[in-house]
Amino acid sequence: MTNINMSSFTNEIERADPPHGFTMPHFILYKGDEDPNQHLKHYRSTMILYRNNDALMCKIFATTLEGEAQDWFQTLPPQSIGSFNELSFVFTKEYSSNHSIKRTFDHLFSIVKDPWETIRDYVKRFKAEKAKIVSCNEDIATTAFRNGLPTEHPLFRKLIMGEKLTLAALYALAKKHALWDEAKQSNKNESEKKHMERSPTRxxxxxxxxxxxxxxxxxxxxxxxxxxxxxxxxxxxxxxxxxxxxxxxxxxxxxxxxxxxxxxxxxxxxxxxxxxxxxxxxxxxxxxxxxxxxxxxxx
Known part of the structure; x- marks a missing residue:
């Protein structure tokens, strides 16, 4: 780890005071175990009104760190940081091992419904993986969702033979099939339960x-x-x-x-x-x- 403390700012940064009427925004705290780029993105969007005040951006950034990350910040050597861009670079370099792997739309085609997975769980898993892809094309996502279904499943037949649906409409249709699947399975299990628990006949x-x-x-x-x-x-x-x-x-x-x-x-x-x-x-x-x-x- 780089041997670097709070006295790491230049004299200008250390003298920086919040402008009149400044209210401390609510920040997501960074502990050193997540993607540093995501933290910087959140910080910049929260401090958007003060992004031109470089010294203030640096000084307030320290309040968004805790735990290991705050300990690291306190080790920054004197006069080592002259701008927020420099601080951002040092910060992301220190925690580069935590960078998230960027997904592309090709990743969606690797998502396949498991044999014993319910439609509801498949939709939930697919949505979570799609959320990791920036600007994912809806037509591609719809095709990937359909291709992940077993060909014998009624929802697959509905999608392959029916009219083209938006992703929102596809999710709504999948929800209906999930309710139908669950009701059918519930009836089947209730019947099996009664059969197993019935009293022996003569x-x-x-x-x-x-x-x-x-x-x-x-x-x-x-x-x-x-x-x-x-x-x-x-x-x-x-x-x-x-x-x-x-x-x-x-x-x-x-x-x-x-x-x-x-x-x-x-x-x-x-x-x-x-x-x-x-x-x-x-x-x-x-x-x-x-x-x-x-x-x-x-x-």
């Missing part, structure tokens, strides 16, 4: 009998899940906010019910028992089944 109880163990089956899962032959089902996917988050199942890796009460885990555990992998947990009074049953662990 037919279920008659056809599903499980081996008794000396410990809770959730405890058995904790011991078996790190075995190389053990298979966990894929995690739950989709819109999960409507599930009971006070209950967690370690087998399907998601909320909605407890591990001990999950039918798929009971079925898979029965298969492992038939293969002789759970003998240490068996109730000795229970005879182990002799034939394994094939069980799918897809949730």
């Amino acid at each position: 037919e279920d109880l008659a056809s599903e009998t499980f081996t008794e163990f000396t410990v809770p089956i959730g405890q058995i899962l904790r011991k078996l899940k790190n075995e190389p032959w053990f298979e966990l089902p894929p995690p739950m996917k989709g819109y999960l906010t409507r599930l009971d988050h006070t209950k967690y199942c370690a087998f399907h890796q998601g909320p909605g019910h407890t591990t001990n009460g999950y039918l798929k885990w009971k079925q898979y555990l029965e298969k492992l028992t038939n293969e002789g992998r759970c003998d240490e947990y068996l109730d000795k009074s229970t005879k182990r089944p002799t034939q394994a049953r094939e069980v799918s662990i897809t949730p």
Whole structure:
């Protein structure tokens, strides 16, 4: 770091006093961990009425620094700064490693909707990346947004076959599709929740009998899940906010019910028992089944 203090100004700068009626503007403070050019841009726009008063521009700039940046400012050597342009140069040079990488419109074409990302989240991410591009052409942004969608998505078909839209109209249309997607997913999850939580029927109880163990089956899962032959089902996917988050199942890796009460885990555990992998947990009074049953662990 350059060995440079408050006494760094020339005598003219040190004697600079705010003009009559001057009110200290509100500045965003700079700590030394962000883009120095952005800070200078904000400072100049805030001090636009005094930009011709070079000495005042230098003196007030010190009040916009804090932390590490203020410590750096205090190390500026005497008589080293003669103008605000010089101060700006030294400041940006000191914090050059924090310069933001400028984006071009080509960057937008690298933004692709992830398979499990909602339209709402995709729009939010796209807007954030577009905001990093100065003077981005709207037609290019519209094309990039459309190309980032899966070709099978109804919004993509709407955009590719419909009339040309402004970017604002495209965002409005995407919002409608987001609401439709969320409502559809919500209904699907509600149906799945009811199916998982329904009480067993007499037919279920008659056809599903499980081996008794000396410990809770959730405890058995904790011991078996790190075995190389053990298979966990894929995690739950989709819109999960409507599930009971006070209950967690370690087998399907998601909320909605407890591990001990999950039918798929009971079925898979029965298969492992038939293969002789759970003998240490068996109730000795229970005879182990002799034939394994094939069980799918897809949730």
